[in-house]
Amino acid sequence: xxxxxxxxxxxxxxxxxxxxxxxxxxxxxxxxxxxxxxxxxxxxxxxxxxxxxxxxxxxxxxxxxxxxxxxxxxxxxxxxxxxxxxxxxxxxxxxxxxxxxxxxxxxxxxxxxxxxxxxxxxxxxxxxxxxxxxxxxxxx
Amino acid sequence: xxxxxxxxxxxxxxxxxxxxxxxxxxxxxxxxxxxxxxxxxxxxxxxxxxxxxxxxxxxxxxxxxxxxxxxxxxxxxxxxxxxxxxxxxxxxxxxxxxxxxxxxxxxxxxxxxxxxxxxxxxxxxxxxxxxxxxxxxxxxxxxxxxxxxxxxxxxxxxxxxxxxxxxxxxxxxxxxxxxxxxxxxxxxxxxxxxxxxxxxxxxxxxxxxxxxxxxxxxxxxxxxxxxxxxxxxxxxxxxxxxxxxxxxxxxxxxxxxxxxxxxxxxxxxxxxxxxxxxxxxxxxxxxxxxxxxxxxxxxxxxxxxxxxxxxxxxxxxxxxxxxxxxxxxxxxxxxxxxxxxxxxxxxxxxxxxxxxxxxxxxxxxxxxxxxxxxxxxxxxx
Numbered sequence: 001x002x003x004x005x006x007x008x009x010x011x012x013x014x015x016x017x018x019x020x021x022x023x024x025x026x027x028x029x030x031x032x033x034x035x036x037x038x039x040x041x042x043x044x045x046x047x048x049x050x051x052x053x054x055x056x057x058x059x060x061x062x063x064x065x066x067x068x069x070x071x072x073x074x075x076x077x078x079x080x081x082x083x084x085x086x087x088x089x090x091x092x093x094x095x096x097x098x099x100x101x102x103x104x105x106x107x108x109x110x111x112x113x114x115x116x117x118x119x120x121x122x123x124x125x126x127x128x129x130x131x132x133x134x135x136x137x138x139x140x
Numbered sequence: 141x142x143x144x145x146x147x148x149x150x151x152x153x154x155x156x157x158x159x160x161x162x163x164x165x166x167x168x169x170x171x172x173x174x175x176x177x178x179x180x181x182x183x184x185x186x187x188x189x190x191x192x193x194x195x196x197x198x199x200x201x202x203x204x205x206x207x208x209x210x211x212x213x214x215x216x217x218x219x220x221x222x223x224x225x226x227x228x229x230x231x232x233x234x235x236x237x238x239x240x241x242x243x244x245x246x247x248x249x250x251x252x253x254x255x256x257x258x259x260x261x262x263x264x265x266x267x268x269x270x271x272x273x274x275x276x277x278x279x280x281x282x283x284x285x286x287x288x289x290x291x292x293x294x295x296x297x298x299x300x301x302x303x304x305x306x307x308x309x310x311x312x313x314x315x316x317x318x319x320x321x322x323x324x325x326x327x328x329x330x331x332x333x334x335x336x337x338x339x340x341x342x343x344x345x346x347x348x349x350x351x352x353x354x355x356x357x358x359x360x361x362x363x364x365x366x367x368x369x370x371x372x373x374x375x376x377x378x379x380x381x382x383x384x385x386x387x388x389x390x391x392x393x394x395x396x397x398x399x400x401x402x403x404x405x406x407x408x409x410x411x412x413x414x415x416x417x418x419x420x421x422x423x424x425x426x427x428x429x430x431x432x433x434x435x436x437x438x439x440x441x442x443x444x445x446x447x448x449x450x451x452x453x454x455x456x457x458x459x460x461x462x463x464x465x466x467x468x469x470x471x472x473x474x475x476x477x478x479x480x481x482x483x484x485x486x487x488x489x490x491x492x493x494x495x496x497x498x499x500x501x502x503x504x505x506x507x508x509x510x511x512x513x514x515x516x517x518x519x520x521x
């Protein structure tokens with residue numbers, strides 16, 4: 001049997017983590033190809049429904065990543081994101097989604113190395129969790 | 141110490157005493173109108189009515205064990221912009237709590253209203269109520285009051301008050317200017333009228349009612365009712381958590397949902413003018429459905445049922461006051477209130493928030509602090 005390859009949907013902010021991902025690429029760092037980046041203007045605009053939809057559609061994990069506290073291009077979007085992640089971590093595990101399927105990190109524009117390491121680590125963690133329960137469900 | 145007075149109950153009974161009081165309030169209370177549940181002339185339906193003429197108050201029956209809508213929604217309509225008048229609004233405790241949420245969400249204003257709250261003995265579902273009340277509206281209210289106040293309970297024939305009411309730990313109005321008390325009061329003789337704010341005291345003085353004391357048995361009666369409801373609630377939380385513990389269970393729990401969104405329409409705190417679920421965002425290309433179906437071999441139509449419910453939980457559970465109108469509005473008897481209250485109990489606790497408690501607590505998703513919830517941020521190496 002083939003090894004389980006998770007799909008991770010990452011909502012990353014334009015100013016920090018997306019730039020870090022770009023830096024990881026231009027620095028020729030390698031990281032697992034399991035992540036699909038969605039570039040947002042700010043983590044503060046990641047509505048809980050984006051995360052919920054992705055998980056219901058069969059994504060194995062969600063990464064939300066933005067600027068470090070105090071560095072947000074829009075002053076405070078990342079603080080709002082942190083509250084929403086707190087909320088999702090209260091709701092989703094109660095419906096059987098392991099807590100590790102939603103992750104929040106702060107990765108600054110210069111931290112390409114951290115971006116690559118984070119993805120690598122997360123892929124390992126999600127492999128251990130196994131496939132998301134919604135993958136084969138026809139009723140969602 | 142709150143000022144108290146009594147509303148005397150004469151031979152005609154509680155309903156007549158209430159009607160008399162509201163007439164006095166409208167005549168002498170320095171208000172321009174009264175929003176009060178009233179039996180409609182054409183049918184036994186009990187709906188909020190906005191009354192300005194004291195002679196048009198004869199169908200008032202705020203004690204009827206039914207509330208077809210959460211009246212906080214209509215108070216929001218009345219107060220979103222200046223009304224240029226002062227209106228007393230007669231509300232159940234859960235309606236006051238919903239109103240408090242709406243004020244904080246900037247969907248209502250408190251400046252022009254005087255809140256009159258009533259001890260709540262619970263309500264039947266809309267459909268159940270019509271079966272019980274038949275053609276005798278006032279008679280059914282009287283029988284219900286008699287049963288409950290004499291300790292016989294709320295069950296009537298094979299019907300009982302809604303699960304939301306049974307699980308309600310707030311039967312006594314909070315944040316009311318004037319409170320009308322029934323529990324632990326000798327209702328054959330009088331109803332308790334209590335002024336809890338300066339506004340309320342001001343009006344109470346104008347009405348010139350005989351004074352009264354809060355009866356000694358009242359606190360005990362309230363505590364007993366709250367304890368009974370809390371026990372029901374805790375068991376409900378446990379059973380609902382178990383029944384929705386993974387996606388297979390959750391989809392089974394929601395299997396009868398037809399995406400009518402009645403629960404969202406009936407919800408007093410779900411305030412968006414246009415819900416995202418009815419916008420173009422969900423007006424998918426026909427070919428998109430085929431693609432989705434291909435990926436899994438089959439999909440249920442309409443799609444996005446569970447997505448809708450979890451999203452609404454994420455958006456609104458921190459504001460859920462547990463009135464149960466969602467379940468009341470569901471055409472297929474899905475226990476919507478149960479799942480909402482269960483999840484809300486966790487999300488509100490996570491932010492140390494209780495919906496409807498106070499105008500001073502800020503809604504959790506409208507604020508943030510710089511130094512909080514570090515535990516949800518993954519550690520970097």
